[in-house]
Amino acid sequence: MKELKGSISLSLIRNLPYCERMVWFKLNSDIEEPPTPSMILSSERHRDLKRIAESLMLPQPMQFNKKLCHPQIPVCGSPDIISGEERKIIVEYKHFSRERGDFQDFRAQLLTYGWLVQEVEGRVWKLVLMVGREVVWEQEYSYELHISARHLVERLLKILDSPTPPSASYGGKCSYCFFKSVCSSSNQPAEIL
Numbered sequence: 001m002k003e004l005k006g007s008i009s010l011s012l013i014r015n016l017p018y019c020e021r022m023v024w025f026k027l028n029s030d031i032e033e034p035p036t037p038s039m040i041l042s043s044e045r046h047r048d049l050k051r052i053a054e055s056l057m058l059p060q061p062m063q064f065n066k067k068l069c070h071p072q073i074p075v076c077g078s079p080d081i082i083s084g085e086e087r088k089i090i091v092e093y094k095h096f097s098r099e100r101g102d103f104q105d106f107r108a109q110l111l112t113y114g115w116l117v118q119e120v121e122g123r124v125w126k127l128v129l130m131v132g133r134e135v136v137w138e139q140e141y142s143y144e145l146h147i148s149a150r151h152l153v154e155r156l157l158k159i160l161d162s163p164t165p166p167s168a169s170y171g172g173k174c175s176y177c178f179f180k181s182v183c184s185s186s187n188q189p190a191e192i193l
């Protein structure tokens, strides 16, 4: 699989609903974020994914964490599970549960994985989001979703290409943002003071 120069990870999509400015810092600053608890658990993850695939009775063949890169657009992604041959089911799994919400961030990430699989590997039938032990969102994939996902990818690429960070408003999200200090001191500050 050929990776286009400068390809970026679609996992960043899940930050878009929170703050585009944060995404810009992730893409353009040299600051290394510490690994998240989920990253630290990565060795246990593969076992979890096999267990989940069994519990959901997913069809064969199954591919776990397969890295896919778009042949024309510089984005890559590794959906947790791609299941099935003709009509594929894409599963995204988040180990740590959290208070119920609409999971907009995880759904956005999963949506773009669906888009990537459909573009690279063929027809997608369904998207399944699992948080903790629960399936929190399940959706048949459609042309409309494909277009929405494409728009998210375009938004991500636009942020990547921007020479300056987009503006953003201060909110509760900023209190735990890793880029808080660089955000407030950058040349085009967000309205966070």
Ligand code: SF4
Pocket (backbone or CB within 6 Å): 019, 020, 021, 022, 025, 168, 169, 170, 171, 173, 174, 177, 178, 179, 180, 183, 184, 190, 192
């Ligand atoms: S501090 Fe707030 S505005 Fe700045 S990047 Fe983080 S979340 Fe966005």
